[in-house]
Amino acid sequence: MPVPRGPGLAPRSLLRDEAYRAIRDAIVGGTLAPGERLNDNDLVEWLGVSRTPVREALARLEQAGLVQTRPGRYTMVSPLDVRAARNAQSVTAAMHELAVREALPNLSADEIDVMRAANARFAEALRHDDVDAAIAADDDFHAVAVQASANQALRDVLEQFTPVLRRLERLRFSSLSGRESVAQHELIIARCEAGDVAGAAEATRANWETLAPLLDTDAPESTG
Known part of the structure; x- marks a missing residue:
């Protein structure tokens, strides 16, 4: 996946809400395009947070219809609906x-x-x-x-x-x-x-x- 440019989240902002907003904005803005595979390691590196808030953010994004997950297979940006x-x-x-x-x-x-x-x-x-x-x-x-x-x-x-x-x-x-x-x-x-x-x-x-x-x-x- 293309990692968005710009600084990651500040260390003090290790909250799932911050991770959620950052990934959401990248999806809404088109940096992360429909069908784009989302890699936990890339997201962790970009946001500067651990895997836990990233995974919690992705779960919330799936509920919002912005992300699709197939356990053990992939997580991707949802196609347009x-x-x-x-x-x-x-x-x-x-x-x-x-x-x-x-x-x-x-x-x-x-x-x-x-x-x-x-x-x-x-x-x-x-x-x-x-x-x-x-x-x-x-x-x-x-x-x-x-x-x-x-x-x-x-x-x-x-x-x-x-x-x-x-x-x-x-x-x-x-x-x-x-x-x-x-x-x-x-x-x-x-x-x-x-x-x-x-x-x-x-x-x-x-x-x-x-x-x-x-x-x-x-x-x-x-x-x-």
Whole structure:
């Protein structure tokens, strides 16, 4: 497997969560491609951790649908699964709508300013066709309501399903077709400022549902 460039995890970060996030991000970002075999020794060397957190991270990634394991045979990055991505899209749309409903009554002006700044970065990234920066800014935008909701169960669901959706987005498209999302984000902000819970929630769901056409491709339902 190609070992991603960059420093490994700091020795103090010998936690399976850190290993999980590092491998997950390499898969979602495309450094570790679909079908790539994952070697424990390579992962241990890259991350600078022991085998235990690596194996625990791989087990968690398998539950998330990003890794496939055949005991005694191989561990590999899961092939793309369009049906799984569609399911993830439905779940994430519902969870982000719920986050706004729960967060808005207590959302502060400072938090709305954070949303506005994230949307400005999002628009700038789209102007420069920077997919990575656009997705990061979009994540930052929606994370405001998710964090403000203080709903750990909601956050856990998004932690599982968002990477599946982002991975297919990133791998299937060389440029991000999402400029309409800037205006949708502005609508969400305006409705949040107005204290319109129902309107903001509806706009948030509509924003996430715009991803659905990107998944309506000729790709097979599952390549696994």
